[in-house]
Amino acid sequence: MTPSRLDLQALALGYEGRAFMRGIDLRVDASEIVAILGPSGSGKSTLLSAIAGVVPPLDGRILIDGRDVTRAPIHERDVGLIFQEPLLFPHLDVASNIAYGLRRHGQTRKAALLRATELLEWLGLGGYERRRVDELSGGQAQRVALARALAPRPAVLCLDEPFSALDADLRQRLAVEVSAMLRESGVAAIHVTHDPTEARTVADRVIELSALGEAL
Amino acid sequence: MTPTLPGWLRWSWLPPGAFLLVFLVYPLAVLAVTVTSDSGGGVISTLASPTLWQVTGLAAGQAAASTVVALLVGLPLANVVSRYRFRGRAFAQALVTVPFVLPTVVVALALRSLLGDGVPQGLVLVVMAHAYVNLAVVARIVGAQWAQHSGDYESVARTLGASRWRAFVDVTLPSLRPAIAASAAVVFVFSFTSLGIVLLLGDPTTRTLESQILRQTSVLLDFPGAAATALVQLVIVSTVLLLGAAASRRSATRRSRPPALRPLPSSVSGRAAVRITAVIGALIVLAPVAALVASSLRSSRGWALSWWTSLGSVDAGTTRLSPPSEAITTSLTYAALTALIAAGVGGLAAIASLTSGRSRIIAVLALIPLGVSAATLGLGTLLAFGRPPMDLRATGLLIPLAHALVAVPLVIAVVAPSLRSTDTRMSAVAATLGARPTRAFWTTYGPVLRIVMVAAAALAGAVSLGEFGAATFLGRAAAPTVPVQIVRLLGRPGEQSLGVAAVLAVVLVVMTLLLVMLVDRWATPLRRTTAQENPA
Incomplete structure (x- = not known):
C-alpha cells in the first residue's frame, strides 16, 4: 500500500505546553480535499500551523509521503500555507510573488517567471505579471496567493479560512474555482472553515474538528 | 521565538550590547567611581557648596519660565495646525518642527541676529530661545491629542450655558492635561540641561548645571566636582521625566479613531483667528532664520558676499591652522561616522527586540542616553577614554561614538x-x-x-551635525565641529567673526534640513514595488 500524502498520528496540540487537543489521527491522499469544520477558537488554525511547522506539536507524528517531518524545519516540509489574508509580499510584483517559491527550489529566474505567467493564465489573470500587489482586488489577491502556494508543487496544502475575508458572492464562486484547481494540481489539501456550505462545496470529505481527536 | x-x-543583541557596555555603561561607571572614590573632598565640597544649589535653583526657575512660554505659544499653534483643514496646513506643520531640528547654537545665533541689542543677553533671551526650540514639542504632543478630541463635549457644555472660554477651561483643557504634562516635562528637561543657548545668550543668572559641568572640567579641572554636578542633574532630570510619564500615562491607553480634520470655523472672527494664529506662527518660526541669512550677507559696508568668500581663509578661523570651512568637513565626517555606528548598533538592537527575553534589555539600556545629558555623556567618555593611559581623542572617534550614543535611542x-x-x-x-x-x-x-535604515541613519547624522555639548568636551582644539567653531567665533570680537559664524550657521541649517527631509521622505515605510525580485 502506498503511504498517504499526509498522515497525522496521535497528534497533540496546545499552547505553552498545555494541550487542548490530543489523539488527532488523519490521513489525506493525493488530489483529495478534506474540509475541517469547527467554530472559531477551536484550534483549527493551530492544527494547520502544526502541519506546516509554524508551531511544534506537543506529541504525535506528522508524516508526508511516508517521511516523518514532525521536527523538520518549515522550508523542508513540502507544505504550502494559505491564510485568511493573501499576505502577498508587498515589495514584489505579482509574477515575482508567484516565482518566489520556485526560486527557493532552485529554478532559474527566467524559468520561474515563465511558470508564474502560465499559472496566471490558468487563474484567468493573464497580463497581471507586472502589477503591484496592492492594485489587486481581494479575490484576485487570494488567487495569486493560491498560485504562489501551488507553484512549487507542495505535497500538502493547508488553507486556513481562505475566503472568509471576501464577500459572500465571491466566496461561493472562488470556492468552486479553487476546488477544481486543487484537484487538478494533485495536492493533498486541508481546508479549514467554520462555514458548512463552503466546506461541502470545496471538499471531498467534511470532518468536524471534534471528531478528529479528543478535546481537552 | x-x-x-x-x-x-x-x-x-550581542554587538549592540557590547557597544553600550563599553561606551555607555563603562564611562558612566567611571563617572560614578570618580564621585565615590574621591578622597580629596571635591565631591563633598561640591555638594556642600552653595554654588551648586544656587545654580540648580536658577536653572529650575529658567526652565519653568521656558516651559510656560513654550506652552503659551505652542498651544494655540497646536490647536490650529492639528485640528483645522486649510490650505498650507501640511507646510505649517512642517514649519513648526523646524526650530526643534535646528542646532541650538544656530537658534541662539539666529535670535541674536534678529533681536540685535534690543533684548540684552540674559534670562529673557534664554527663555525666548528655549521656547522657540520647544514649540514643536508642545505642538506635536498636544496637537496629537487635541486632534483626537471631539468637539461635541464643548457643544454640550455650551448648550448647558458655558461661554466659549468656560467650555475650553472646563472641558477641553482637562482632556488635554496628560499631553500638556508630558510635553511640559520634556520642555523643562531640555531647558534645564541646555548648554549652547545658555553659553551664547545667557549671563551669570542663567547658568545651568550643564554649563557648570563644562566650567568645572575645562576651567577648574575639578573632575570629581563635575561628576558630582552631573549626578545631581541626572537625579533631577530622571525625576521630572518620571513625573511627566506618570502624568501622561492615563491618556496613552485610549487611542481611539484616526484624527479627522475639521473645516475652518464658520464665523468670520473664528476664521480670522485661525488664519492669524497660523501666520503669526509662521512669522515666529521664520523671522530668526531670515535674520540669520541676512546677517551672513551683510556687513557694516552693506550687502556683500565677503563673509561667504572668507569661509576658506585661515585668517577668518579660530585655529590659526585651518579655515572655517574645515569645520564643515570635520562635521560631515563625524556625521557620516555617527550615522554608520548608530544605524548599525540601533538597527541590530531593533532587530534583537523582535525576539523575546533578554534582547529587550538592550533596547531599554539604549534609552539611557535620552535621560543623561550630552555633557554628562561627554564627561564620562572623557574620563574613560580621553585621558592616559587610554587616550582615544587623537583617533577622532570619540565624538562620533558619543553622538552615536545620543542617536541610538532615536534609531x-x-x-x-x-x-x-x-x-x-x-x-x-x-x-x-x-x-x-x-x-x-x-x-x-x-x-x-x-x-527605514536610510531614515534612521539620516536622523543620526542630523543629530551629530547639531550636537554641541559632547563635541565641546571631546573635541580637539585643532579640529572643531561647526557648532563648536560657531561658538568660538562668537567668543571673539569683530565683525568678521560674527559674519563668518552666521555663514557657518546657514550652512548648518541647510545640511540639517536636507537630512530631516530625507528622514521625512523615508521614515514611513512606503509600499513600494521593485519590478522584480533581486536575482540573488
Whole structure:
C-alpha cells in the first residue's frame, strides 16, 4: 500500500505546553480535499500551523509521503500555507510573488517567471505579471496567493479560512474555482472553515474538528 | 521565538550590547567611581557648596519660565495646525518642527541676529530661545491629542450655558492635561540641561548645571566636582521625566479613531483667528532664520558676499591652522561616522527586540542616553577614554561614538515600530515556499529595513551635525565641529567673526534640513514595488 500524502498520528496540540487537543489521527491522499469544520477558537488554525511547522506539536507524528517531518524545519516540509489574508509580499510584483517559491527550489529566474505567467493564465489573470500587489482586488489577491502556494508543487496544502475575508458572492464562486484547481494540481489539501456550505462545496470529505481527536 | 526566525537572531543583541557596555555603561561607571572614590573632598565640597544649589535653583526657575512660554505659544499653534483643514496646513506643520531640528547654537545665533541689542543677553533671551526650540514639542504632543478630541463635549457644555472660554477651561483643557504634562516635562528637561543657548545668550543668572559641568572640567579641572554636578542633574532630570510619564500615562491607553480634520470655523472672527494664529506662527518660526541669512550677507559696508568668500581663509578661523570651512568637513565626517555606528548598533538592537527575553534589555539600556545629558555623556567618555593611559581623542572617534550614543535611542524608535508592525506570518509563508530561515527573515523584514535604515541613519547624522555639548568636551582644539567653531567665533570680537559664524550657521541649517527631509521622505515605510525580485 502506498503511504498517504499526509498522515497525522496521535497528534497533540496546545499552547505553552498545555494541550487542548490530543489523539488527532488523519490521513489525506493525493488530489483529495478534506474540509475541517469547527467554530472559531477551536484550534483549527493551530492544527494547520502544526502541519506546516509554524508551531511544534506537543506529541504525535506528522508524516508526508511516508517521511516523518514532525521536527523538520518549515522550508523542508513540502507544505504550502494559505491564510485568511493573501499576505502577498508587498515589495514584489505579482509574477515575482508567484516565482518566489520556485526560486527557493532552485529554478532559474527566467524559468520561474515563465511558470508564474502560465499559472496566471490558468487563474484567468493573464497580463497581471507586472502589477503591484496592492492594485489587486481581494479575490484576485487570494488567487495569486493560491498560485504562489501551488507553484512549487507542495505535497500538502493547508488553507486556513481562505475566503472568509471576501464577500459572500465571491466566496461561493472562488470556492468552486479553487476546488477544481486543487484537484487538478494533485495536492493533498486541508481546508479549514467554520462555514458548512463552503466546506461541502470545496471538499471531498467534511470532518468536524471534534471528531478528529479528543478535546481537552 | 517562533521557529520561522533564523537562529542567529538570538545573538543579534550581542554587538549592540557590547557597544553600550563599553561606551555607555563603562564611562558612566567611571563617572560614578570618580564621585565615590574621591578622597580629596571635591565631591563633598561640591555638594556642600552653595554654588551648586544656587545654580540648580536658577536653572529650575529658567526652565519653568521656558516651559510656560513654550506652552503659551505652542498651544494655540497646536490647536490650529492639528485640528483645522486649510490650505498650507501640511507646510505649517512642517514649519513648526523646524526650530526643534535646528542646532541650538544656530537658534541662539539666529535670535541674536534678529533681536540685535534690543533684548540684552540674559534670562529673557534664554527663555525666548528655549521656547522657540520647544514649540514643536508642545505642538506635536498636544496637537496629537487635541486632534483626537471631539468637539461635541464643548457643544454640550455650551448648550448647558458655558461661554466659549468656560467650555475650553472646563472641558477641553482637562482632556488635554496628560499631553500638556508630558510635553511640559520634556520642555523643562531640555531647558534645564541646555548648554549652547545658555553659553551664547545667557549671563551669570542663567547658568545651568550643564554649563557648570563644562566650567568645572575645562576651567577648574575639578573632575570629581563635575561628576558630582552631573549626578545631581541626572537625579533631577530622571525625576521630572518620571513625573511627566506618570502624568501622561492615563491618556496613552485610549487611542481611539484616526484624527479627522475639521473645516475652518464658520464665523468670520473664528476664521480670522485661525488664519492669524497660523501666520503669526509662521512669522515666529521664520523671522530668526531670515535674520540669520541676512546677517551672513551683510556687513557694516552693506550687502556683500565677503563673509561667504572668507569661509576658506585661515585668517577668518579660530585655529590659526585651518579655515572655517574645515569645520564643515570635520562635521560631515563625524556625521557620516555617527550615522554608520548608530544605524548599525540601533538597527541590530531593533532587530534583537523582535525576539523575546533578554534582547529587550538592550533596547531599554539604549534609552539611557535620552535621560543623561550630552555633557554628562561627554564627561564620562572623557574620563574613560580621553585621558592616559587610554587616550582615544587623537583617533577622532570619540565624538562620533558619543553622538552615536545620543542617536541610538532615536534609531531604535524609528526602526523597531516598523519591524514590529510587519506581519510575522509573512515569514511563515516564505518558509512554506522553501525559503531558509535567514532568507525568510529578509523576505519579510528586508524591504522595511532597507527603507527605514536610510531614515534612521539620516536622523543620526542630523543629530551629530547639531550636537554641541559632547563635541565641546571631546573635541580637539585643532579640529572643531561647526557648532563648536560657531561658538568660538562668537567668543571673539569683530565683525568678521560674527559674519563668518552666521555663514557657518546657514550652512548648518541647510545640511540639517536636507537630512530631516530625507528622514521625512523615508521614515514611513512606503509600499513600494521593485519590478522584480533581486536575482540573488
